[in-house]
Amino acid sequence: MGQRMTSFKTIFGIDLRSLALFRIGLAILIMVDLISRARDLEAFYTDEGVLTRSASMGYASDFRWSIYWASGSEWFVVLLFIVAFLVAFLLLIGFRSRLMAFISWIFLLSIMNRNAVLGAGGDSLLTVMCFWAILLPIGARFSIDSALNRRYQTEPNAEPTSHNYFSVVSVGALLQVMYLYFFTSILKTGDEWRVTMDAAYYAVHLDQMATIFGIWIRDFPALLTFGTYFVWYLEIVAIFLVFSPVYHVPLRLFILALLVAMHTTFFLALHIVLFPFIDFMSLSLLIPGICWSWVARINDRAKRKDVTIFFDEDCGFCKKTCLILRSFLLPESVKILPAQKNPDIYPIMERENSWVLRDHKGGLHTHWNAVQYLFRISILFRPIGTVMGLKPVLKAGNRLYGWIANNRATMGQITERFLPYREVKEQATWFENGLGLSTLYIVTYYNIAGIPQWNIKYPKHVSAIAQTLRLDQRWDMFAPYPFKFSQMPVIEGKTRGGEIVDVYRMTFDKPIRTYPKLLSADFKNYRWRKYLGRISSTKNTKVLSGYGNYLCRQWNKDPDVAKDKQLAIFSIKFNRLRNMPNYQEPVPSTISVWTHWCFKEFAIK
Template identity: 35%
Template sequence: MQGSPPAPLFIAAPLSAMSSDSLAIRHPRLHAVFGIDLRTLALFRAALASVLLFDLLRHYGDLGSLYSDAGVMPRQWLVQFDTPWHLSIYLINGTPLITGLLLAVQALAALALLLGWRTRLAAVLSFLMWGWLCNRNPLVLIGGDLLMACLLFWACLLPVGARWSADAALSRTPPPADPRHLSWASAGLLLQVMSVYFYSAILKSGPEWLPDYTAVYYALSLDRYATPLGQWLLHFPVLMQGLTAYVWWLELLGPPAILLAPLLPGRLGTGLRALLMLAFMSLHIGFLLCLELGHFPFVSLSSLTVFLGAWFWNWRAGQPRAQQRLTIYYDQDCGFCRKTSVLFRVFLGLQQTSIQPAQPQPRARALLEANGSWVVIDQDDRAYLKWQAYLRLLAASPLFGWLHRPLSAAVLAGPGERAYDFVGRHRGAFARLSAPLLGERETRFETGPGGQTLAALALALIAAWNLSTIQVLPARVQDGLRPLFQLSRLEQFWNMFAPYPLKDDGWMVIDGQLANGDNVDVLNPGQAPNYDKPEHLSQTHRNIRWHSYLGRLSEKDFARHRLWFGKYLCRQWNADKLDSDREHRLLRFKINYVFEPTPPPGQITHTEQQTLWSHECFPSAADSDSEAKTP
């Protein structure tokens, strides 16, 4: 390198000066610990983007209630009380329409990330907009939202589109031939994933974890979270103790073990890393089965895919299915046909497949002209056309071959042929429509020196932030970093069930009075107030966003939000009852909470009712005509 780099960037400079594949070759042991296979990065991209897209689509059910000025979190509150560093494009307008349009843009970015189309731009846009969406209503956030932001940040700095992507298929510059990738960003992503567990274990300092081993009992006793299966497991106290020990020791010892495992000789290190990856995944499968935690387990499962080693992909590539040699023949006068063939080869993982124009090959030309179809010829010289050609490619795919049998059902043959014929008849229109999206261009898959310098700096700052959360570094370190972390939405505190699981359970009952004197349950219109605990409390919430919001309303730290919730309930109930149905207009209500502390194992619980908020609804149902008071 020429010149002397600034001191803070000195460490990053050697990594920035060489490509990741040369780094992996020159430092095999470093790559074994902090390297990630490009195929694994593609899997991580697809898994994370799928979870992101699904969650964004679910937001559409709560546009008016959670993300508009007419809902529970008007922009007025955010301007008054939230940190000024939580910027958000969602604050430009308070109507559900604009929020919905912004969500649509965000969903399209997530879809582009999933498909690997302009991958880096899609990753950056997804990261920025996810942080802005989180800032729109901080009361509905869960741990999965914070982890999603962190993972998207690292995805921006990694070649996640170098395999199985539209970019890899359509780029004039080929992606890196060597699947090995080592960089500051790959190290940052691996350490970020494991920090969730390691720091969480250290923060789990209560005796419920050690030495009592009762933490899982307390977690599954929270009826507002526990699924029916989780409640049933409470009948096995010895199992609860064993699971507590499993969770804590795995979270403490698993992170350093999974990172250093590849340094062990031969297959021992590979096997140990794979085993630990499956062990961490088992935690989240258990969460899915036993606790209602929203998308957090799915985000975590996506993150753990980064520990899938090259051995898996090499094994898949060595399977007989992947060794089949196929040739795709397309109409040389149809650029759209050629691009489609290339996309199929890349997304199906058919590296051994050749793509050639049909006209120079007599047999392929005759079949194409007679049937108006692309032609796939396998190693046994058998030809396949239209829908059957697609099925033949699918059968050879090491990635999606498992779909071949269900898609080969006779009932799908007719629709498949008709779909192919429809595309074939209108391929000119499809070509014109897809031309802006499927244009060939120069693509830079690797992050340049500037990106890796940013990755090195982020790695150091995130480590300092997390170390301050466990008091290894002084609190002033976190205080100094807070504006930057709030602005980027990388603020993280992995305190799940720490220092011990909550012991205060409960459920909300909103007892309302109508103009005709009837008492109603405002949360469940058509029902009378019922203070008995539902049989499966965790299944009564609309979704995890509402679950988080209502749970926080019961806490003293969020008491100021009860006013806005009360105004929202008045507007919702009385919106269509001001003139035509005045007798069923909501006049007033009380937000009551039934507290149920969790007793130690073997003891009997009790409940206590508390009124959190009283609210009056006036005829206009406008905010200015509502008043509220604390009990």
Template identity: 35%
Template sequence: MVANEQIPKSIWAKKLDEVFGLDLRSLAAFRIGIALVLLADLGIRFGDVVAHYTDAGVMPRSLLAQISKPWHWSLHAISGEPIFQVLLFTIAAVMAIAMLVGYHTRIATIASWVLLISLHNRNPSLIFAADDVLRALMFWAMFLPLGASYSIESALNSANHKLPARVVSGATVALIFQQCFIYIFSAAFKTRSPVWTEGTAVYYSLSFDQYATPIGHFLLNFPALLTLFTYVTLVLEWVAPLLLFVPVRNSFFRMCAVITFVMLHAGFGLTLNLGIFPFLSIFSWLAFLPSSFWHALHKRLQTPARQGLKIYFDADCGFCKKVVHLLRTLLILPGTPLLMAQEYPDIYADMQAYNSWVVEDWQGKRHFKFAGIVYIVSLSPVFFFLVPLLNWKPVMAAGTKFYEAVATNRKIAGRFTKPFKFRPIQVRPSRLLNILALLLLLYTFVWNVSSYAPDAFKRKVWQSTEFVGRATRLDQSWSIFAPGPPRDDGWYVIPGRLQNGSEVDIFRSGNPVSWDKPSLGLRGTIYNNMQWRTYFINLNRAIGQRLYPFYGQYLCRTWNAKHPGEQSLKSFDVYFMDERTVPPGEKQTVEKKQTWQQSCS
């Protein structure tokens, strides 16, 4: 009787693992993708570090204090000096790199999350959809074993037991539901607008020139196709995330969901200028790749050359042992045997004769020194494209000399790998963290429902807990192009009067003033990046009246710092050429609006 009662439990446990479990390799791919996005985002933002994050820019701390929401804290707001911002950017980049390679992964992920929130809160006028998605993903990433595969930690794993292929925890459940919240609540907001239910939403999206790409603009010539895209997008956001929960043939349906959303976001990226958003969204779906995907990929990559590869290292050299373990993981050759040369007399003789490790290929040929590295790289499924460069004679000669220098100075070289230590990895979900993750998931769900239906919960009760969402930035509202796409399209013209009496357009790098609509390609150079694009969109909205005085002062300072004397700026006006998007078939009109006047005296 007892045995019969245990059978359903094992079946249920298996189903729970299928639906809510995530493969460690998928989590590693997710980690690498998110870390690359963090680094790219930091690099883009760093180009405007003074303009966007110091007191000399468009958002001094005096203005931030006026517009910041309660509990939106920021380490970046401690100082308004550029050197302080450069320091925080540098720390954030180091933490993102550590996350990328999987070194002290959990600490690096937590630090990256903290600095990400701090950066976003420092200038809320730059925030757009990708920032909200990135914060949400980074929050749940802190609870996940991101460093258990394809990482420095996994390369130096000294545990005797084999790690499980998959992990099920409160955090895996939370990440799956979080991904669903992004799309389903976005779809819920969209259904409130007739432009989505009537099929014109994609038309309005691609007509918004501040986002549209040339490809997106070209598609406006096919109205029937735009209607189809509108309905397909809405249906996919409602239904496709639910494929993650199908209990039968879950791997197949997961793969369908991943492919669907990768293609959807690739389409977004081709038709709309959305910054990191398409890449971030695509990378986020890597976490849900099923184990069957990795099994099939592994089988496909098992060529005779990879199966026959053997690497022999000096057992008396701790530095050498670490390097071969790191190389095997970095080059993604997980099945390669790493052997101690001393246990094979003929191999050991070659090692001593060449003062080198020994790399043996599948045909028994031996490679030494830098040539051994080149051969291993040629088998890497990711970095094989580097082989022509590595085989180039100058690179080969320099690489060989470098290898020989390291080989004869192992003790000195060992100092560089001293921080990397062999440690056991344990993938055991903590009961406390599971409970905490599930409670925060429930909180996040309530917040999303509250953002969609503000009267769904008693206001006083909900207000007493809002500080949690504000402080952790789980304050979510997935109204992406919802209820409807923006229609307040147009472009800026900023005629400036110089001390010598001439007039130039400050917004277009001092070119002659032109009121003509700039081409889509020119707009890309004007806005420079997604942060400036978002900022100028906000200038045309309610918050713009608070932003304008400081933007005006910033323009005066930056122009006059580069143009002294008679070329300095005396005053300027800001005009917005309002080209509000009209329904399909109607004639577009443009209204010239003066939105700001500024004196630089």
């Protein structure tokens, strides 16, 4: 029984270093996501955009909520974006990691709920994984939290703890990662996935999504057929092989490599932007400890592991700085010692008014040079170390170091207040395990009930909790089959003076109705393509009128425009090409979605 439990713990445990990588990936993706959303901040998240707050609340279900509903002003949304970015940065460096994950999760679900028309699978996965991060010890390694662990307060060279983390939470988080693949394979019920095996053919023929590589690969039908087999069967078996008790590590690494290859191909062939990287972030939880042992062997070269750092014993700020530098730049085995207890080092510290670093050859480094040396011997941060060694940077760095050295007492007071030693819990409490079990129950039930052919209804408590916490999920990418039509928006308008204009491109030219060579480049960005795709299929009049009002405002916002040049009325249509099997000629069609007038006198009677 003990051996079985050990095996189970190995399979469903997470290495704390993998958790650190997961935290870093999560934080970077949140920051990149915010930057990408900021380009269309006014259009998508303010009352001057395509969806007012009242329309947003009406579009959302009863259990949704958002801090973005507090105000529709642009300044307020900008403020929330800035705060969210700063919180994500603190998550990146591992300062109060779980608290920052909690705040980031609130921002993520809030921005999703503010404009649910934009919702995509990647957004859901990012939010769900951020929720799991709240329950995991994501700051136990490679972080400020781990550097200032309370056990280092009295003994900075305390023995490192075990890297393995096992709990109900780790079981739930790992299953959540693999649910994405398992349930999407079950939802892929179309003949394109199971009979004709041409799902990949249809996917790369979606002109609005296809990249140049995706268009090129269309000419290889055998490769597309293989790709369909590869994706569907890999998604089916991945969950079983990743958690296999037999040949566990080789099988896990093999499946991880295949999944990375699959997502890389998706990224190259289709404009899906962050989704593959969000998947990579999630999959990082599955990296076994042996991989980090391999990395450690590479990193633990003599010039890194034989470094010794000496600090002023009377300076608490100095000690904390050394602990933080070790956490990010050096192996855990590197010694941090008080200079006062070394008769050879102490006089140097006193004379130079500086910490002292002894390298693997016995050479001594002080001031900014010591900081630069640590960065230079770090594989990850070596480029920064090179820049730090440039003469102008070196000169400025020494001045900065001198100022800090002369103000150590003040810096000590600041760090005592804002960077105190804290206990870093590396094992789950009963409460956390209870939350993990409840979360696993919710997401499992939600995924099972989301399979139409199983005809299972969502219990009210599952639906309410899942939607409130944004744990609701449906992994139906290209399911039950890929879309079979490409489409481009055609928004033809008429000015007060009767001139026909292209409202989509905001020009006085006549609308373009023929497909460009690369349709995906015709969209402003990924989110606009997603939004317009929803516009083409929605029947929600608030969403349609919201987009119409936005276009009116954008065209007519210049007070100096001549009255006869003002946009009066326009129609939103989509030119479609229905993709046919076996490279047959696509069938064109046009759908009319909405007619909108900017002034009442042009309303259709």
